[in-house]
Amino acid sequence: MKDKKRCAISFRYRDCDAFAQYLRRQSGLGWHFKEFKLGMVFERGEPGDIVYAVEVFPKGSETDTRPEEDAKEYAAYCEAAGWQLLDGQKRFCVFRRTREDAVPIVEPEERFRNIRRAEWREWLGTALSPILLSAMWWWAFFTISFRQYVFHDTILFFLLAVTAMAAAKLWDAGALLFWSARVKRQLAAGEAICYGKGRRKGNPWFLFAAVMTAGILIAYKDGNTQMVIPVLIAAVGLMLCGIVIAVRRPSRADSEGIRYMAAFGTYIVAMLAAAVILTSDPDREPQAAKGPDVSGFPLIQADYSDRAGEITYTDSGAADGVLGSIRYFYVTVRVQDGADTGSAGIGVTESLSYTIYQSSHAWILDRLWGQEIKRFDGAKDCAGEWQALRAVCVREDGITRYLVRCGDRLIVFWTETAPDSRGLAVIREKLTAYGL
Numbered sequence: 001m002k003d004k005k006r007c008a009i010s011f012r013y014r015d016c017d018a019f020a021q022y023l024r025r026q027s028g029l030g031w032h033f034k035e036f037k038l039g040m041v042f043e044r045g046e047p048g049d050i051v052y053a054v055e056v057f058p059k060g061s062e063t064d065t066r067p068e069e070d071a072k073e074y075a076a077y078c079e080a081a082g083w084q085l086l087d088g089q090k091r092f093c094v095f096r097r098t099r100e101d102a103v104p105i106v107e108p109e110e111r112f113r114n115i116r117r118a119e120w121r122e123w124l125g126t127a128l129s130p131i132l133l134s135a136m137w138w139w140a141f142f143t144i145s146f147r148q149y150v151f152h153d154t155i156l157f158f159l160l161a162v163t164a165m166a167a168a169k170l171w172d173a174g175a176l177l178f179w180s181a182r183v184k185r186q187l188a189a190g191e192a193i194c195y196g197k198g199r200r201k202g203n204p205w206f207l208f209a210a211v212m213t214a215g216i217l218i219a220y221k222d223g224n225t226q227m228v229i230p231v232l233i234a235a236v237g238l239m240l241c242g243i244v245i246a247v248r249r250p251s252r253a254d255s256e257g258i259r260y261m262a263a264f265g266t267y268i269v270a271m272l273a274a275a276v277i278l279t280s281d282p283d284r285e286p287q288a289a290k291g292p293d294v295s296g297f298p299l300i301q302a303d304y305s306d307r308a309g310e311i312t313y314t315d316s317g318a319a320d321g322v323l324g325s326i327r328y329f330y331v332t333v334r335v336q337d338g339a340d341t342g343s344a345g346i347g348v349t350e351s352l353s354y355t356i357y358q359s360s361h362a363w364i365l366d367r368l369w370g371q372e373i374k375r376f377d378g379a380k381d382c383a384g385e386w387q388a389l390r391a392v393c394v395r396e397d398g399i400t401r402y403l404v405r406c407g408d409r410l411i412v413f414w415t416e417t418a419p420d421s422r423g424l425a426v427i428r429e430k431l432t433a434y435g436l
Helices: 013-028 069-082 107-143 145-151 153-188 204-222 225-248 252-279 362-375 421-433
Strands: 006-007 031-036 040-045 052-056 083-089 092-097 310-321 326-337 347-357 390-396 399-406 409-415
Touching: 013 031, 013 092, 013 107, 031 083, 052 107, 052 326, 069 083, 069 092, 107 153, 145 153, 145 390, 153 204, 225 252, 326 409, 347 362, 362 399, 362 409
Parallel strands: none
Antiparallel strands: 006 040, 031 040, 052 092, 083 092, 310 326, 326 347, 347 409, 390 399, 399 409
């Protein structure tokens, strides 16, 4: 039969009385609280009605893994009042009553202030990051990074996950304000306050593991596993750091030093991951098909122009998400044209590039149109030529560029071989036949 057990549960500061009642019930079952060490550790003994008190120490810190010197001085004062300090973690101090005539450790008003201050400090420490990160991601989503985000389910999933975390923290802030106002009224009315009704905090590691698992599965489906691997490595590093701190229980200074080092390592990994993502082409997947192979291309220069030549380079990519898809194609050919080069037989390289966005959500295509149109200064309307809802054209520096909106598609098309009316009809036919 085991003489010890470990419980990985926790309580909010404003549920400290419920925490004490939980310890008392465990003692009634023969399990007596001993210490905090990777959870709460209980030792088997004779069942008994042991009275506990859980107080919030105002000089404690969220990084405390054991009672510091100031907490031990506080414990000496409490022992004289009939309470023995068993152990402490973060701002919690767990006491065991040693005398029947023990007096309350803290006056009601002071106890409320200690609990309220601890709750808000914990909230600030855990809420600012998801709230700020969510705000930054949503700003990027609707501005500079819209086309990088909107068709990538992996990015959208983590954006929604961070947003859910931020919303939960804002909800917690509202609940904390409501709780604070209620307790204030009760104190003013002279009522006895019981902090908590048996509620326990959820374990954030289980939620984190569930979110990461779902994110990895989505990334795997989309072929974007490389996007979450650095984040996963950093998260595992932080988890291992937390486990080491919980087991070894270093002093506050050492604990903070270890956390800062782990946070710095996480920052470096995150920045490297961000650099990889930001420097990749937003219009294509990493598995771009390179080489003179146009078997999967819906359109090349030879389809709409007599200036056909040798294909020298191709590039393509795609991304499919719940909100739509993006297809990217690029091809260069070398043509023999003495008129252009001044010397017959010398090759001239001409390029063709087109990106097709497709979505059933009109607001997505409208926003993409608004972003792309900024690069079409001085464009003229050519909707009739394309038989499209909207289309504009710019011809400058030997390049012809089109921006076309037709149905559920938005096409960004540029070529160094300007198509005539027949060529334009071929382009429309080819792109339509491709099923885009």
